[in-house]
Amino acid sequence: MAIRVIISGGGTGGHIFPAISIANALKTMDPANEILFVGANGRMEMDKVPAAGYAIVGLDIQGINRKQLWKNILLPFKLMKSLNKAKKVIRDFKPDVAVGVGGFASGPLLMMANKLGIPTVVQEQNSYAGVTNKKVGAKAAKICVAYEGMEQFFPADKVLLTGNPIRRESVAIEGKRAAALEFFGLDQHKKTILVLGGSLGARTLNESVVAFLDLLSKEDVQVIWQCGSFYIDKLRLELEEKLPANVKMMAFLQKMDYAYAAADVIISRAGAGTISELCVVGKPVILVPSPNVAEDHQTKNAMALVNKKAALLVKDIEATQQLIPTALDLFKNLNQVAQLSENIKKLAKLDADVQIAKHVYKLANKK
Numbered sequence: 001m002a003i004r005v006i007i008s009g010g011g012t013g014g015h016i017f018p019a020i021s022i023a024n025a026l027k028t029m030d031p032a033n034e035i036l037f038v039g040a041n042g043r044m045e046m047d048k049v050p051a052a053g054y055a056i057v058g059l060d061i062q063g064i065n066r067k068q069l070w071k072n073i074l075l076p077f078k079l080m081k082s083l084n085k086a087k088k089v090i091r092d093f094k095p096d097v098a099v100g101v102g103g104f105a106s107g108p109l110l111m112m113a114n115k116l117g118i119p120t121v122v123q124e125q126n127s128y129a130g131v132t133n134k135k136v137g138a139k140a141a142k143i144c145v146a147y148e149g150m151e152q153f154f155p156a157d158k159v160l161l162t163g164n165p166i167r168r169e170s171v172a173i174e175g176k177r178a179a180a181l182e183f184f185g186l187d188q189h190k191k192t193i194l195v196l197g198g199s200l201g202a203r204t205l206n207e208s209v210v211a212f213l214d215l216l217s218k219e220d221v222q223v224i225w226q227c228g229s230f231y232i233d234k235l236r237l238e239l240e241e242k243l244p245a246n247v248k249m250m251a252f253l254q255k256m257d258y259a260y261a262a263a264d265v266i267i268s269r270a271g272a273g274t275i276s277e278l279c280v281v282g283k284p285v286i287l288v289p290s291p292n293v294a295e296d297h298q299t300k301n302a303m304a305l306v307n308k309k310a311a312l313l314v315k316d317i318e319a320t321q322q323l324i325p326t327a328l329d330l331f332k333n334l335n336q337v338a339q340l341s342e343n344i345k346k347l348a349k350l351d352a353d354v355q356i357a358k359h360v361y362k363l364a365n366k367k
């Protein structure tokens with residue numbers, strides 16, 4: 001039997017990609033299933049979701065600005081307006097279930113769905129639950145999580161360990177190494193470091209690479225460096241002809257599967273979605289948690305792996321001195337490389353999207 005589902009949230013790729021993955025899984029189960037997204041006006045989901053083939057409605061909502069408190073003056077009015085619009089959307093669409101993936105829009109939508117008696121599912125991606133998800137999770141029917149021990153934030157009888165939905169095409173790396181190295185113009189016989197700064201980039205990771213360009217040029221390694229669209233022009237001007245031939249700098253990685261396939265060691269921020277992909281990829285990982293996120297949740301995400309000897313951690317404040325040397329030292333320690341690879345693979349969950357979709361179905365049928 002076909003069901004109707006609202007999926008709400010967004011703001012970053014870390015929220016949007018899981019949301020679209022869940023929608024795709026529901027459509028695969030039954031193409032007649034009807035899905036409506038609810039996002040925040042002006043945020044990236046308003047473009048990414050229609051590009052994936054789904055309808056989306058925008059709420060005029062924002063997050064709390066912790067640095068410029070005066071900007072929060074309109075927040076209570078925007079919240080009331082968003083709650084009223086969410087109520088109208090729910091009454092018009094008549095969903096069987098509402099799913100929240102985090103981000104500004106998921107709060108008002110799930111709060112109103114709970115109030116109207118619509119079963120709700122919270123998908124918490126991080127190892128430390130955010131304020132909004134804790135609030136709506138108290139009344140949710142099910143809470144799908146990616147880390148153990150989330151009962152500290154949510155009612156234990158509602159928590160389901162499903163993992164985070166990932167972009168399957170990005171982690172399909174089997175048998176692609178040779179083609180990947182050729183694609184990036186790299187040597188088939190050298191070890192490769194992949195530096196992932198995200199689509200916008202990460203200043204600390206970029207500064208860490210720049211600080212050790214001379215050393216990297218002398219070592220028998222090569223680097224795929226995703227510096228981000230925000231930094232690419234400045235770095236090109238700054239480095240001009242100083243960039244060694246064995247360091248390939250680019251704003252975006254159009255073929256993520258090739259980047260993962262080419263890598264021997266991966267350096268990355270510790271966003272929940274990226275970590276879930278890295279677990280499936282199964283390569284040695286050095287995580288540099290961003291200090292600029294709510295409740296320092298990236299450090300908590302990273303420590304969930306570090307405590308299981310499934311990743312190394314370099315603090316953001318120490319990265320410009322330690323990050324590249326730590327990566328180069330890994331190549332000299334084959335036992336550690338093998339251990340990191342083996343342990344991170346144990347944490348992989350490839351079918352989280354399907355598992356979450358199945359729980360959504362069960363709720364819809366109970367209703």
